[in-house]
Amino acid sequence: MSSGDVTFRNFLAALPTPGRWLLATTAFQVLGRGLTLPFTIIYLHEVRHLSLDVAGAMMALIGAVALVFTPLAGTLTDRWGARAMVIIGSSAQVIGVGLLAFAETVPEVTVAMFFIGICNAGGWSAFNVLIASIVDGPLRQQYFGINFALINLGIGVGGVIGGVFVDVDRPETFTTIFLIDAVCMLIPIALMLGPLRAVHGRSEVPPEEADGPKVTYLSLLRRPGVANLVLIGLVFAFVGYGQMEGGFPAFARGVSEVSTRVIGWAFALNTLVIVLFQFAVLRRMTGHRRTRVMMVMAAIWAASWLILGSTGLFSGTAAAATMVLVYHALFACGETLLQPTLPAITNDLAPAHLRGRYNALGAAAFQLGAVVAPLSAGFLLRHDLSVAFIAILVAGCALLALFALRLEHQISPAVNGVPDPAPEPAR
Template structure:
C-alpha cells in the first residue's frame, strides 16, 4: 500500500482495513438502503395514507428525536460499560421493530410506539457505530473510514429513495407497508454480522488503572478542554444543516422559491451524487490539514448555499429558481463532504478510549437537540413569512460555527486536529490478532 495519502485509492484504503472493519463497512450499505426506501416518504405515509394532519405527522417524527435526546446519556454510559457491539445490536433491533410497527400503524398511539423504538436506535445505534469504527481503525484510516462510510450512507439512501419513489403509490397502502417491512429486514443484517463475523469485536476499552473508581459524569466531561466547543459545533451543525433539510428547505423551496416537488426530489438526488462523486477526492485534499480549518471552510460554503436559496425568492416559480435550488443542494453537499470526515474524527481522537461512548453520546445529543429545534424555528418563521430573517439566521449560524471551530483549535492538540504524528498513514495487517477481540464476549 502506498504511504502517500494523496495517492490514496479505494483499493489501497480497502487494503489498509482489518477484516472486521471491512465487514462493518459492508453492513452500512444494506442498512441505509432500507432507510432510503422509507425516510423521504414517512411524512407522506402518515399524512396521505394514514390520514394524520401534517402538524401531527411532523410532531410524531420529531418525537423520535426527542426520545433519542432523553436516552442518549444512558446509551453513552452503556456503550462504555457493555461495549459498542452490543449497543449496535440493540439499536438495530429497536429500529427494525419500530419500522415494522410503523408498517401497520393506523392510529396515533401505534405511531408513538413505533417512534419510541426508532428513538432508541437514534440514541445509541449510530453513536455506538462510531465507537466501533474507532476501536478498529486509527490515524488517517479512521478519517478516511468516516468519510467513505458517509458517502456509502448517502449512496444507500439515494438509491433507496429512487427505488421507493418508483414503487410506492398513495392509492395502494400496501406499497408503503412493503417498503417499511423491507427496511425492518435490512436492519437485521448488521445484527447478523455482530452475531457472526464480528462476534469477537466488542468495541470496549479497559479503564486505565489510575482511572479505576473515578466517577465520570457528563457534566465533568463537558468541562474538559474542547468538549463544550464540540457540543456547540454539533448543535449548530444540526440546526443549520440536517435539521433544515427535513423542514426548512422543503418548506422554503415550495412556499418562497415556488418550485415543484419534482425539483425538490431532484435536488436531493444532486446532493447524493455530489457526495458520492467527490468524497474520496475531498479526503485526499484535506489530509494533513487542520480539521478545524476544514470546518471553517465548510461553514463558508454552507453560508453561500443558504444565500443562494434565499435569492430564489426574487425568481419565484421560474426555471431560474429551480436551477438555483439545484445549485443550493450541490453546494450544501460539498460542505457535507468536508464536515463528516472531521467532526467524528476529532470527537474520537479527543476522547479517552474508555470514555468514547460518552463522548459520542454528547455529540449525538447535540445533534438531536439541533434536529428538534430546527423544524420548530423554521415552521414558526416561514409561517409568519419571515423569509429573509430565516435565511439570515442560518447564515449567522454558519458564522457562529466558524467562530466556535477556531475556538476549538486553541483547545485541542495538533494530533487531535489532524496535523500531528497521528496523521501518518496506519496499516493494520489483516492477519494480525486484533486488540479489540475478546473471545468471552
C-alpha cells in the same frame, strides 16, 4: 497511506477484515433509510393528513427520545461494548419503521417515532465507537469520510427509487418503502451476530483511573475542547441534517413548489456529489487543520441555504426546481468536509475507555438540534416566515465557524489532524 494514496482500493487493502465487514453493514442499512428519509414528513402531512406543525413535532420526537436516552446509551456502550448497542439500536429501528408503515393516528405515529428515537440514541454513536476500536491514525479519518460516502450512496439510491415509486395518492407505496427499510435494518443485526461477533468495541478502564473520581458527563464537559465539540454538534444538526429531513422537504414543497420527484432527485444529486468528490476532499484535507476545514464548510452551507431561499422568487417553475438541485449539490460539498473531521476529532480526543460517552455527548447535541430544527421549520413555514427561516440558518452557519475557531485553540495539533510541530533545536 499518504495523502496521494487515498483511493478506495488502497483504503480497503489497509483495512483489517472487521473494518470491511463494518463497511458492508453501512452500505446495506442505509439503502432502506434512503427510501424513507426524504419522504417521511411528506408522508405524515400529505398521506396521513397531520398538520405541518404536528408532522414537524413527530419528526422532532425522534430527537427528543434520543436526547433523553443518549446519556444512558453512552454509558452502556462503554460497559457492554458498542456491538451490543448497535444490535439494540438496529432492532428498535426495525420496530419503529415497521409500525410507521401502518400508522394512521397521532398515537400510533408517536409510538413508531419513540422506537426510531431509541435507535438514534444508541445505534449511530455506538457505530462510531466500533469504527474507532478497529482503525486508528490517518486511516480513522479516511474511514469516517468513506463511510459517509457509502451512507450517502445508499441514501441517494434509495431517494431516487423512492422519488419514482411513492405517490401521495397511493398510501400503499409509502407502506412498502417503510417495510423495506425495516428489512434492511435486519442485515446489520445479522452481521453483528455473525462475522462481527468478536468485535465488542469495549476498552478496559486503565488501572490508574479505576480508583479515581467517578466520570460524569458534567466532568467530561469541563475537559478542554469538549464543550465546543458539543456546541458544534448542536448547531451542525440544526442547520444541517435536522433541516435536511424536516425543513428542506417542507420548504421545497410549500415555498419552492417542486414535486416529490424533484426532491428525490435532489437527494440523489447530493449523493452523487459526495461519492464523486469525497476521495478528492480526503486527499486535499490530509495534513490540514480539521477546524479550518469546518469553517470552509460553514461558508459553503450558508451559500447553499441562500440559494434555496431564492427559489421562493420562482415558485413552481423550472428555475425553482433547478435551484433546489443546486442547493443540494452545494450542501453536499460542505458535507464532504465535515463528516471526516467532527467524528475524527471526537474519537481522537477521547480516551479509549470513554469513547462511548464522548460520542454520546456529540450524539445528544445532534439530537437536540434535530428536535429544534423540524419544530422551528414547521412553525416558521406554516406561518409564511420563509425569509426568517433562511436567515436563521445562515446565522447558524456563522456560529458554526465561530465555535470551530474556538475549538482550534483547545485541542492539540495531533487531534486537529496535523503533526505536532517539531521542537526547535537547542542553541
